Amino acid sequence: MGKRHISLKDLAKELGVSISTVSRALKNHPDISPDMTEKIQALAEERNYTPNPLAMGLLRQQTKMIGVIVPDINTHFYSSIISGIEKVAEDHGYFIVITSSNESKKKEIIAVQNLLKSRVEGFIVCLSQETDDFAHFQKLVNNEIPLVFFDRVCEELGVPSVLANGQDATKKITKHFFENGCKRIAYISGPEHLNISQNRKVGYLNGLNECGLEYDENLMVHCNLSIEDAKLATQELLQLENKPDAIFGVNDTIAFAAMIEVKKQGYKIPEDISLAGFTDEFHSTVVDPPLTSVSHPTFQMGEEAAKLFFESIEKGKSNNKRIMLPIDLVVRESSAKKKAKPFI
Amino acid sequence: MGKRHISLKDLAKELGVSISTVSRALKNHPDISPDMTEKIQALAEERNYTPNPLAMGLLRQQTKMIGVIVPDINTHFYSSIISGIEKVAEDHGYFIVITSSNESKKKEIIAVQNLLKSRVEGFIVCLSQETDDFAHFQKLVNNEIPLVFFDRVCEELGVPSVLANGQDATKKITKHFFENGCKRIAYISGPEHLNISQNRKVGYLNGLNECGLEYDENLMVHCNLSIEDAKLATQELLQLENKPDAIFGVNDTIAFAAMIEVKKQGYKIPEDISLAGFTDEFHSTVVDPPLTSVSHPTFQMGEEAAKLFFESIEKGKSNNKRIMLPIDLVVRESSAKKKAKPFI
C-alpha cells in the first residue's frame, strides 16, 4: 500500500518531463506543444490525477471552508437551512463546517475560536439565544473576515444578514385569530434580547392594534426555547384568571409544547383555545389537530445566506445587505372559527 | 488589510532568528535555550499565532476530514446521528464533511468521488435506499481507505459497522401488538435489498411465529421511503378485504404517513387499528394519539460509528467489527389494548 494519491511529480517522473510542464499541460497552457499536452493529459486521466487541495490551499491561502454556527443541529429548521447553505457552498467548491452552539454563548465563542484556528474563510451564523454581546463577532468584522447572520442577527454589527419577516407573520396570525373570533390572544415569545423576539412582538402589537384589541401584558410571556420552559409558559397562561382563547408560539418547539400542555389540561383545540406556531410543513400536518402555522422558507434562507457570504468574500469590502424573506400563513384546523360567545 | 494569519516566518523575522528556532521553541524543544524559548513563546502568544493546518496537512499528508454520506440530512434520525459523529470527530481534532445522497445511488457515487477529491481520510456512510451494488465502496476497501457503515450496511464488504437491533425491535412490536389483542398485524417495509428491511422482516416473522400467527403476505408491503409512497402503501393495506388491525412502519416518515392516512379514512387509533413506528422521542409524543415506537439510540450510533472509524484509521488494518445497539420499545396510546372481539 503505497501512497494513495499521485502528484504532478509522479506524472513528471514517469514521463521524464518537469513538474511545471505537467502542470501547464493539464491547464492547456499554450506554451506546451499539443503532442506533449495530449500525452500528459492521457496519463493524468489514466492515473486518476486530482490536484492536492492542501497544496492549492497553501498556495492561494484559502481553505475553501465556511464555518457555520447554529444554536442546534437537530431540528428541521436548522438542518433545512444548513441544506440550503450546503447546496450553494458546494456549487462554489466550498465545504461547510458545522458547529452547534447548543444555545450557549460560551460555546459560541469557543466555536468561533476553533473555526478560526481551522482557517475557515468566513462565517455564517445564527446567534445562540444567550448571546447578548458581540465582541467575538466584532473581532471578525474588524479583521474583515466575512460574516453573515441569518434568522437571529445583530443589527449593530452592520453585517449582511437574511431573515424571515416575522413581524409580518405575527401580525397576520394575530389578525387571523381575531377574524376567527378570538379576543384574548396570547403570545409565547423567546428571550427578549433576540431580534426575532423583538420583531415578532412588534407584529403582535400591530396586529392587536389593527384589530382594536388592547394589549394585555399578561398575555405575552417569555421563555427560553426549551420544551420544558415552553410548557411552563403555557401553564402560566392557562392559570390566568382571564384566560387566553388563542395562543401562538414563536417557534416549533414552543408550538408543540403548548399543544401538549393545552390538551393535557383538557382544553379543546380550537374550540376552547386556538393554536398556531412557527413550524415546518410536515410536522404541522401530523399533529392533531393539524397546526395552523407560518412556515419559514428555510432552505431558501440557507441559500440566500450562502449567496451573501460569497458576495462578501468576492467583493472584498463587505456590504450590509439585508434580505427579508416573506413568510406564509398556512391555516389549518387548530385555529378554526369559534362560535360567537355571549358578551359578558 | 494585510494577511490575516501570521506564520512562523513572521515571528522569526521579527525576532531575527530562524524559522526552525521558532518552531522548536514553541514545542519546548531542548535544543533551544530557556531565554529564547520564553521570548518566542511570548511573542507568539501576543501575535496570536496558530499553526497553519494546511501546511501541517501537507506535511503529514492528512486532511483531518471525514466524509459523511447520509441519505437525507433533514430528519431527526440522521441529524442526531451526525451530532454523535461530530462530537467524537471533534474530540479527535477532525472535521466532518456532510453530503446527502438524497436516497439516490447516482448521487452517492458522485459524493464518494467528490469527497475523495477533497482528500477526506475516510468515510462514514449510510447507504442510499437505491444502492444495490457496491463497486464504489469496494474501490475504497481495495485502496484501504477507512470506511464505516451505519444503519444501512453492506455485509459483504467486511467493513466495520454499527446498527440498531431492528430484528429484535420488530419482534417486540409484533408480540406487543398480539398481546394487546391484534391478530392481523401489518408491516410497511422499505426497499427489499436493504439490510434493515431484511432484518426487520425476520423479526416480524419470528414475532408472528412466537405468537402462533400465520404469515399473510398481503400484510407486508414494501415502499420506498417517501411520504407519498408510504401513504399509498397504507391505502393498499386498508383496501384489503381482510383488513389489518395493527400496522407498523419501518421508519418515522412511514409511521407518520400511515397515521395520517389511517385517520383520513376514518379509522380510530387504536380502537380500529393499532399503530407503531420507528421514531424519535419528541415527535412521537406530539402526534395524536401519541405513537408507540421504538426509539433508535441515534446519537450513540453516531458516536460508535466515529469510534470505529478512528479505530480503523489508527490500527491501519481495518477490522470488520459489528456493533449492535439495543432498541427500546416505548409503548404509548396508539397501541393500547383492544377489547376482545368475538371470534369469527
Next chain:
DNA sequence: AAGCTTTGCGAAAACCTTTGCGGAAAACCT
C-alpha cells in the same frame, strides 16, 4: 549567414511547517 522572434520547456520561488543534520561557539576535560 547573421540577427531577430517564436516555440517549448525547466528551474526556482512562494505558500507554511517539521526535523535530521551540520556547524559555530562556548564550556568542559586533562
Next chain:
DNA sequence: AGGTTTTCCGCAAAGGTTTTCGCAAAGCTT
C-alpha cells in the same frame, strides 16, 4: 593549551501546486 563535549541555533529538504523568469533551439527575416 589543546582537545573533546555540550549548548544553541541555522540550513535545507520534504510535502504539492502555481507561476515568473530564463534559456535553448528552432523558425523567421533580410
